[in-house]
Amino acid sequence: MVPHLITALTGPINELEQRILESLPAIERWFRLEWMEHTPPFYTAVDVRNAGFKLAPVDTHLFPTGFHNLTDEMLPLAVQAAMAAIEKICPEAKNLLLIPDRSTRHGYLMNVERLVRIFHQAGLNVRLGTLDESVTAPTPVALPDGSALTIEPLVRQRGRLLLKDFDPCTILLNHDLADGVPAVLQNLHEQYLLPPLHAGWGVRRKTKHFQAYEELAKKFAKMLGMDPWLINPMITRAGRVDLESPAGLDALTTHADALLSKVRRKYKEYGIQEKPFVLVKADDGPDRLGVLTVREARDVAVLAERARVRRAEGQAPAEPGDELFLQEGVPTHERINDAVAEPVVTMIDRYVVGGYYRVNPERGADENLNAPGASFVPLAFAESNQLPRRGAKPGASAPNRFYMYGVIARLAMVAASYELEATDPDAESYD
C-alpha cells in the first residue's frame, strides 16, 4: 500500500534531493566512516518533516514503538538488520529479555509482538519481562489479532536480571524510563542492557541531541556544498522555567521572539512566504504540557495556563519548573487523504528498515502530530530507502524522496550516537 502523497516540492528540496542522489556513494561512505568510530543506537526512529523548502528531523526516539506500522514486506530487512546487530553485540546469544513499556494500548502491544517476531526470527529465544511489580506470575495479554503475549515478572539475582528458568545475555528495553530508572535495572554489569540506561529520559536531553545534530548537519552540508539550515531545525535551550512566575514567562517570551526572528531572517533569505513558527517542547522527555506551536512570541502565555491547570489537578512536578526548549517549526506539506502527515523512519543498528506516516487529521501543518487523533499509515519503503531511482526527475519519484528521508534520519541517528557517547557515565576519559 503506497499512500497517495502530496508534497509541496518547491526549489530547495528538489535541489537537495538531486544533490543527495548525485552524492550517494560519498554519503554512504561518510556513514561507513562514522560507524567505524561510533556505535549506532540499538534501534532508532526519527520523525522527519518535509516543508518543501526544508527537510529536517524533529524528534529522535531511542525506544521506538512503531514497529507494527512497518509493512510485512519490510520484515526481512528488519530481521537481517537485527541479525547484524546481534552478531556484533553478542554472537553467542541465546536468550533475549525484552522489557516493554507498561502501556496496554493495542497499537503498543502489536509493536511488542512485532519486536518479539523480529528477534525470534533473527535467532533468539525472546521472552517478555515487566517492570510492573503487580505482575507476580506469567500473565497472558490478548492481542487484537486474537493471539497473545505472555508477560512475566522480573527476577533479580545479584548482578543479573532473569525470568524464571530464563537467563538472558541481552536485555532489550522498549521503555523510555521517563519516570527514572527502577532499582531492578541498576547495576547490571554482567549482561548487555540495550539501549543503555543513559538513553532514558532521566539523563537524555533533546537539546543535547539537536546540538550534536547541528554539528553533523554542518559537516554534512559542507560535503554537499549547501546551507546546513536546509536540514537543521534551529533550537534554543530555555533551561528550567517556572511557567507560573512572570519572570519565567518573560524569559520564555524573549527566547521565542529571538528564535522567531532568526527563522524570519532565513525565510526572507530564501523568499519563503509562509508564516514562521516555533515549538515549545519539554527538553527532558515526554511533553507533559503538550507541544505548543508559537506563531507570535506572546503565544507562550498558553503554557502558564496549562501549568496552572496541572497544579490545580495536583499533577505539578516535584521539582518546580519545567525543562523546556524551543525548536524552529518545520511545516509539513505532506498530506494523506487531506490529513497532515509526517514520515517516521525506523532503523535497527545502522540500517533503515522501514518507515510509516504519522497522520493527524485534527492537526495543522504547523502543529505537533504526535498527539491524540494520530494514526499510522505504513509506507512501502521496499522500493525506497536504499533504492533511489536513477534518472528520475527531482521531486518526481517517491523512492528518491524516501532515500533522502533515510539519509536525514540516519544523520539524526549518528547525532544520537554522539549524544550517548557524551553522556555515557562509564566512558573512559582521555583528557
Next chain:
Amino acid sequence: MVPHLITALTGPINELEQRILESLPAIERWFRLEWMEHTPPFYTAVDVRNAGFKLAPVDTHLFPTGFHNLTDEMLPLAVQAAMAAIEKICPEAKNLLLIPDRSTRHGYLMNVERLVRIFHQAGLNVRLGTLDESVTAPTPVALPDGSALTIEPLVRQRGRLLLKDFDPCTILLNHDLADGVPAVLQNLHEQYLLPPLHAGWGVRRKTKHFQAYEELAKKFAKMLGMDPWLINPMITRAGRVDLESPAGLDALTTHADALLSKVRRKYKEYGIQEKPFVLVKADDGPDRLGVLTVREARDVAVLAERARVRRAEGQAPAEPGDELFLQEGVPTHERINDAVAEPVVTMIDRYVVGGYYRVNPERGADENLNAPGASFVPLAFAESNQLPRRGAKPGASAPNRFYMYGVIARLAMVAASYELEATDPDAESYD
C-alpha cells in the same frame, strides 16, 4: 509473483521442516558461531533439490550469475547485505571494479546490471572492466531494457588493477576463471580481490566442497537429532578418467555401481519406492561433457561416446582424461506449470537475499536442469527465508519451506568457506 508449486511432501521432509522451525534459535546461533571463526564467501548461489524425502544442495556457485532473477522487492535486502559486506572488508571504499564474464547473453548482462545497481546503492562508484583484450576503449553494451552498460579495458599498473581514471580498492569478480587465471589478475596484493583467485575452477574441486559439506551436515544433523543423509547428497570422487579407454570406463562403471548400491540401501531403509540414480559431473568446473544421469551402472558408456565426439570435433582437452565425480541423484518433485523446477538460493555475505526457481520443461525430475531450455522464475522470498510462519502445519506453508531452503543453502555456504580456507595458498600454517 509466487509461482504455483507442487511439492511432494512426504514424511521425512515434513519432519525435517518441523525440526528446523523448532530449532530456529539454535540454528541461527550455530551459524553466528560459525561466522565468528570463518569468513563467508563474498556471494554465493546454491542449487537446492527437494525430493520430498530428502533436501540437499547439488551445486554451489561462488560467482553467481542470477541476480537479475531476484524480485525487485528483494533488492533492499541485497543492498543491505552488500553494505554489511563492504563495511567489513573495506569501510573506506569508494570505488568498486566489477569484472564480468565475457558472456553477452541478455540474461547475463541483466545480472551484471543488477550487480552494478546493488553495489552503487550500497554506496560505491562501480565500473566494469573486461578481460577481453579486444576491448581497447570504453564500449557501450546495449541491454534488453533499452539501457546500456559500459565495459572498459583493464589497466595494470605494477601491483594494481585500474581503469582509466579509476583506482578501485576492491575488485569483484563475476567470472569463474574456468580457463585459468589471466596474468592481469595475478599478484594483486594491494587491492581486495573478491572472491579470491582460488575460488576459480583452476583450484576449486566440487568433491572438496561436498566433502566439507558432508562434515558440516553431520554436525548439523547431530544438533537436530536426525540422519545427515536427509540433507547430504552422497558423492564418490572418480579422479581423472580417460573415458576413451576401457580401463577408464570400467573404473567409472564400478564407481557408479557402488554409489547406486549405497543409494539403494538408503531408499530401502526409508521405504522409498523411487528408482535410484546418480549423476556423473565434472569435478573441476563447467560440465563440458554435460551432466549424465545414470540409472544403471552401464549407462556411463554414454560418456565414452560423448568424449569420442568431442575429439572428433577437435575439442579434446589438452591433458588427457576428465576429472569426474559421481553424485547421488536427488529427484526434484517441485513443478512450476508442469515443468521440473529447482530452487536457487542467492546470498551476499552471510545473508540470504533472495531466490528463484530454475525451470526446465525439457528435462525430467532426475536430470540436471542447468542446461539449454532452462528459464527462471523469481521467487517472492520476502515472506520467506528469514520469516518462517509459526504454527503453520509442516509442509503446508511456503514461507516455512523457503526458510528451510535458506538453512540448507547457508550450510553449503559454510562448507564453501571451509573449502576456501583449506585451499588458500596464502593461509598461514599452524602445524
